[in-house]
Amino acid sequence: MNSIQTTGLELFYQNGYYNTSIDDILKKLSLSKGAFYYHFQSKEEFFITIAQTNLFRKVYHQLIAPLEGKEDPLNTILNCLENDLKRAEENFLDYGFVLGNFINEFNGKNPEIMSYLLDIVTVWKVNLVTLLQKGKTDGYISRHVDSEGLATYLVSSYMGIRTLMVEGNSKQLRYQYIQQLRQYFKTMDQPTSV
Amino acid sequence: MNSIQTTGLELFYQNGYYNTSIDDILKKLSLSKGAFYYHFQSKEEFFITIAQTNLFRKVYHQLIAPLEGKEDPLNTILNCLENDLKRAEENFLDYGFVLGNFINEFNGKNPEIMSYLLDIVTVWKVNLVTLLQKGKTDGYISRHVDSEGLATYLVSSYMGIRTLMVEGNSKQLRYQYIQQLRQYFKTMDQPTSV
DNA sequence: AGGGTAACAGACTTATTGGTCTGTAACGAT
DNA sequence: ATCGTTACAGACCAATAAGTCTGTTACCCT
Incomplete structure (x- = not known):
């Protein structure tokens, strides 16, 4: 979960918020949609x-x-x-x-x-x-x-x-x-x- | 054509490039896709x-x-x-x-x-x-x-x-x-x- | 008047998006 | 061993994106 945040900030920084998809973050971590939406309500809340x-x-x-x-x-x-x-x-x-x-x-x-x-x-x-x-x-x-x-x-x-x-x-x-x-x-x- | 550019810059300025769709620009001008792609090759070239x-x-x-x-x-x-x-x-x-x-x-x-x-x-x-x-x-x-x-x-x-x-x-x-x-x-x- | 082209209209395709939902593996408690 | 909950997997959905393609006007030229 902490790694999602770290990678998230990293990618948001590199590509911007709107230009970074949840899938991008999850792909880099080899995680699935389920993992993300178990921890966070939405991209915005994330x-x-x-x-x-x-x-x-x-x-x-x-x-x-x-x-x-x-x-x-x-x-x-x-x-x-x-x-x-x-x-x-x-x-x-x-x-x-x-x-x-x-x-x-x-x-x-x-x-x-x-x-x-x-x-x-x-x-x-x-x-x-x-x-x-x-x-x-x-x-x-x-x-x-x-x-x-x-x-x-x-x-x-x-x-x-x-x-x-x-x-x-x-x-x-x-x-x-x-x-x-x-x-x-x-x-x-x-x-x-x- | 010049109005497309003017409106384009206006919307790109307000919402950002990636967050502004061609449709957004065309809707504001009541124009169609055909009009746009007749004058410009792509969003980038535009x-x-x-x-x-x-x-x-x-x-x-x-x-x-x-x-x-x-x-x-x-x-x-x-x-x-x-x-x-x-x-x-x-x-x-x-x-x-x-x-x-x-x-x-x-x-x-x-x-x-x-x-x-x-x-x-x-x-x-x-x-x-x-x-x-x-x-x-x-x-x-x-x-x-x-x-x-x-x-x-x-x-x-x-x-x-x-x-x-x-x-x-x-x-x-x-x-x-x-x-x-x-x-x-x-x-x-x-x-x-x- | 008729033909041809410039200037559009708009349905359609393919890819990607955020988000939902059902299913399932791991695992500690009893 | 079984139950239940946590922590995911991944198919699926509706919306939206850029770009294509087939029309259809309008108007100038002769």
Whole structure:
């Protein structure tokens, strides 16, 4: 049953939700329809289950966990994103940002699933904001920085660069992206630089 | 025939390529299968035609044309993006960035179509780079700015924010995004601020 | 007026989809 | 050993997909 979820997320990620049939998943596992519909009510309920467990875990592990218990928020965020992009780059068959892809796919089609997906984005963003705020009280970040705005900006730019990196020259894109981010961060990492 | 393309792009945008059937398009136009397959060989060829004409025109009109013949590149870009986001926001049924959605959908599924879509991105990016370079020679932008990198950053962040703006509070997101961009631009609009 | 072609109409085919339903193997409890 | 429940197998169904094919208009040309 857990293997169904794992394989399900894998195939949904590669081919998209609507473009992946239950049969595709079952074929890969050499299982039958009966097995699937014994554990899950429908394809939709199946995906929601996956989103709330596997997908959330994945995002948390990739983008939130690496931020915990570190000083110097800006550098921590920068390293986290850079490592993530490097992983995506080395993964010779990368399909973009899992969460971003699904948000894109379900937009305007399934509001319920959309809300679950956006919840995950919110969790990520809240973690970023919290980290940035802490950075301000700890004296790492200039007080005039808008934590909410910066978090929004980070999330959106990351989602975008992951979409762009599906083409060939992902190495250059990553370099440029990180470089620009570093430049931007420079303007706010010392409170004296106002 | 042109109406088929227009309606086709409209529905592909709203529901995605794979989730829009030829019948859906034809039903909306009260046309028959015969009409469609008289003009187009297949659904794929149909989309490619749309991408190269209608989709390209749309992107050009939205994001490239407003940049032409203006001084002060950074402000021009900022205004262009802000106006575009405002339009998306007022459009009470917005489905994200057309081009970005398709790139997301076809990634890993149809390399040929992908190449056509990425071509459009390239055109946009080249236009940005050219504008930034001109801005440097005209003295609007600091010489140490990496035009290529900045263009990459602009494209990716725009694609990301459009994906995020599909949820409710798009007004706030737009404001935060533009605000952050403005802050970033401040660091490079005077050559003396190195 | 008549012939020919461009521009469609729409029934039909084949493949695939999500989902149902009946059947059955394994297995612990009594 | 038997019973009953869990965990599947897989045939089956209705809906929908892209694409084909045989018509049938409408209209221009001569």
